[in-house]
Amino acid sequence: MSVTDRLPGDIADRAGLIGLVLVVAAIAIAVSPLVVTVPSALLVFVEVGILFALYGILVLGLDLQYGHTGLVNFGHVLFFAVGGYTVAILAAEGSFSGTSLGYPWPLALVAGVIVAGVVGAIVGATSLRLRDDFLAIATLAAAEIFYSLTRNLQDLLGGTTGILSIPTPLAELAADYDTAMFVTLLGMLGAAALTFAALTRLTEAPYGRVLRAIRADELVTRSVGKSVFTYKMQAFVYGAALAGLAGGLFALYNGAVAPGFFTIQVTVTIWIGMLLGGASNHRAVLAGLAIIMGLRLFSRFANQSLPVSSGEFASIRLIAVGMILVLVIRYRPAGIWGNEKELGVDS
Amino acid sequence: MGLAQNIIFGLVTGSYIAIAAIGFTLIYGIVNMINFAYGEYLTIGAFIGFLAAGVLPLPVAAAVAMIGGGIVSLALARLFFTPINDTGPVPMLLTSIGLGLVLRNVIRLWAGRGARYIDTQTTTFRTEGLPDLPVGSYDLLGDFFVTSEHLVVIGVTVGVFLILHGLLTRTDVGIAMRAMGDNESLARVRGIDTQFIRNSVWILAGVLAGLSGVLVGVQTNVSVTTGYAHILQILAAAILGGAGSPYGAVAGAYVIGLVIALSTAFLPSSMTGISSAMAFVILVAVLLVKPSGIAGTEVREA
Numbered sequence: 001m002s003v004t005d006r007l008p009g010d011i012a013d014r015a016g017l018i019g020l021v022l023v024v025a026a027i028a029i030a031v032s033p034l035v036v037t038v039p040s041a042l043l044v045f046v047e048v049g050i051l052f053a054l055y056g057i058l059v060l061g062l063d064l065q066y067g068h069t070g071l072v073n074f075g076h077v078l079f080f081a082v083g084g085y086t087v088a089i090l091a092a093e094g095s096f097s098g099t100s101l102g103y104p105w106p107l108a109l110v111a112g113v114i115v116a117g118v119v120g121a122i123v124g125a126t127s128l129r130l131r132d133d134f135l136a137i138a139t140l141a142a143a144e145i146f147y148s149l150t151r152n153l154q155d156l157l158g159g160t161t162g163i164l165s166i167p168t169p170l171a172e173l174a175a176d177y178d179t180a181m182f183v184t185l186l187g188m189l190g191a192a193a194l195t196f197a198a199l200t201r202l203t204e205a206p207y208g209r210v211l212r213a214i215r216a217d218e219l220v221t222r223s224v225g226k227s228v229f230t231y232k233m234q235a236f237v238y239g240a241a242l243a244g245l246a247g248g249l250f251a252l253y254n255g256a257v258a259p260g261f262f263t264i265q266v267t268v269t270i271w272i273g274m275l276l277g278g279a280s281n282h283r284a285v286l287a288g289l290a291i292i293m294g295l296r297l298f299s300r301f302a303n304q305s306l307p308v309s310s311g312e313f314a315s316i317r318l319i320a321v322g323m324i325l326v327l328v329i330r331y332r333p334a335g336i337w338g339n340e341k342e343l344g345v346d347s
Numbered sequence: 348m349g350l351a352q353n354i355i356f357g358l359v360t361g362s363y364i365a366i367a368a369i370g371f372t373l374i375y376g377i378v379n380m381i382n383f384a385y386g387e388y389l390t391i392g393a394f395i396g397f398l399a400a401g402v403l404p405l406p407v408a409a410a411v412a413m414i415g416g417g418i419v420s421l422a423l424a425r426l427f428f429t430p431i432n433d434t435g436p437v438p439m440l441l442t443s444i445g446l447g448l449v450l451r452n453v454i455r456l457w458a459g460r461g462a463r464y465i466d467t468q469t470t471t472f473r474t475e476g477l478p479d480l481p482v483g484s485y486d487l488l489g490d491f492f493v494t495s496e497h498l499v500v501i502g503v504t505v506g507v508f509l510i511l512h513g514l515l516t517r518t519d520v521g522i523a524m525r526a527m528g529d530n531e532s533l534a535r536v537r538g539i540d541t542q543f544i545r546n547s548v549w550i551l552a553g554v555l556a557g558l559s560g561v562l563v564g565v566q567t568n569v570s571v572t573t574g575y576a577h578i579l580q581i582l583a584a585a586i587l588g589g590a591g592s593p594y595g596a597v598a599g600a601y602v603i604g605l606v607i608a609l610s611t612a613f614l615p616s617s618m619t620g621i622s623s624a625m626a627f628v629i630l631v632a633v634l635l636v637k638p639s640g641i642a643g644t645e646v647r648e649a
Binding site for chain 1: 380381427430431434435436437438439440441442444445446447448449451452453455456459460579582583586590624627628630631634635
């Protein structure tokens with residue numbers, strides 16, 4: 001009997017195992033005197049890979065809300081930012097600006113998840129009864145309000161500079177910069193895989209069927225005795241808490257938070273990734289996100305060989321991103337790997 | 348700065364938000380979509396106005412911007428929105444968000460990030476125009492000043508509102524628009540050419556965006572962020588006034604304008620940056636209390 005035969009066949013279990021192995025490997029390499037050398041040309045791949053894992057957690061949470069339950073949350077970056085700022089306020093030490101309380105980081109991370117979930121509950125309680133497009137606008141407005149607060153509350157949130165001196169626990173265990181980046185990548189990919197496993201379990205259970213029933217037909221779902229609002233609220237809060245986790249992990253990787261990391265651009269990126277891959281399919285949304293982030297990576301290299309300034313190039317890239325969103329909705333409304341029947345779209 | 352000054356600023360801000368909010372709410376009421384790219388139409392209008400004002404008197408430049416806004420709006424609708432008209436509000440909204448991203452960055456490629464000023468001093472509007480009002484002073488309200496730009500912005504808005512009121516109540520197209528806003532299938536049964544009315548609405552909304560953009564340009568400046576800086580205020584005004592209602596949108600716009608202006612008077616100076624976010628606070632608050640807006644038809648489903 002080979003090793004592969006003993007691996008769990010279920011996709012959720014396999015993802016969970018991979019996630020555990022990655023996290024354990026990350027910690028093991030970090031504490032060991034092992035030194036990893038990443039060629040400087042590849043360092044950018046590591047950076048984008050870390051961001052991909054974090055955005056992956058975001059897109060999985062968003063897909064629970066939109067792909068499975070049909071909730072149009074266009075302010076997902078709000079919960080990402082709330083997680084990040086909560087960790088920053090609680091865990092930063094002797095910061096140059098903003099509040100910094102210096103509590104242990106694991107406590108801060110848990111608090112980040114909880115606070116994001118609570119904010120999700122507040123936003124959900126006030127807006128989940130709205131029609132789809134109004135829900136999108138209400139969540140987007142909520143995110144813009146928080147963005148405006150982060151830029152303006154100099155004393156509490158550090159204004160445009162943000163909050164610095166957040167501990168980077170995984171990186172601090174490692175011996176040097178390259179190793180730190182490498183173990184961070186492993187750890188974040190592990191966290192994303194564990195999220196994938198947990199969400200797959202959730203959505204493959206009867207619970208997930210109820211969510212998809214709500215998306216397909218709310219009235220029918222209610223008529224069979226399910227409390228639609230409660231399920232919607234749960235899906236919304238789970239997604240928000242996951243985004244808070246991603247934000248907290250981001251703060252603990254980046255060592256600083258600032259408004260510039262939490263713009264509407266984040267929301268747009270994960271929405272396009274989700275729609276491009278195919279909402280309601282966990283693997284598809286991650287693949288879609290990989291395509292969009294791959295485009296970003298590719299464009300970084302392309303910029304070096306094109307005679308335009310980096311500012312102009314950023315505009316060209318965003319034009320491409322916007323056009324992809326428009327074209328996907330028009331020509332592949334279910335996404336590349338999405339299930340048209342499940343999503344109830346004609347294409 | 349006294350209370351009276353803030354009220355004047357509020358009325359001016361409310362005026363250009365009102366013009367855009369009417370256009371926005373007409374699109375919502377008749378095409379049944381939230382057009383998030385609408386702010387970019389303002390920017391386009393403002394830039395057309397800026398370019399035209401370099402060679403033409405300002406009132407003519409404003410007319411050029413309005414025509415340009417109408418053409419752009421109809422062209423974009425035909426290219427992007429009409430083909431997906433029957434897929435529902437969410438795909439339409441997402442498409443408009445993507446289109447907004449495209450437009451904003453096309454403008455940025457061409458114009459860069461810098462701000463431009465429509466020079467009202469050199470246009471005939473100023474030389475023939477009204478004198479600035481003398482500073483008034485009342486004990487309760489404090490000193491204030493009113494410039495001729497302020498008066499023009501407010502005056503133009505009143506004029507636009509009267510013309511639109513006439514259009515919606517006296518002309519066949521306007522009456523058909525209101526009929527479609529109430530009940531589209533009934534309007535179609537009664538022989539109204541719904542696609543023609545939709546196109547008319549796109550043109551009208553573009554014309555209003557062009558004018559609003561020029562007024563913003565006259566009052567402050569023109570830059571690539573002009574539209575995005577105003578879209579949530581326009582949205583807030585439209586929803587506050589009851590999405591789909593042009594009259595409500597005007598009322599909503601003045602409430603938003605006054606709240607933004609007055610919040611700068613009451614917030615500590617370190618937090619004046621928050622004042623523009625006040626529009627979103629109002630927006631969320633209104634949705635919370637009355638999901639269909641102050642005077643709106645029911646949009647709740649759950």
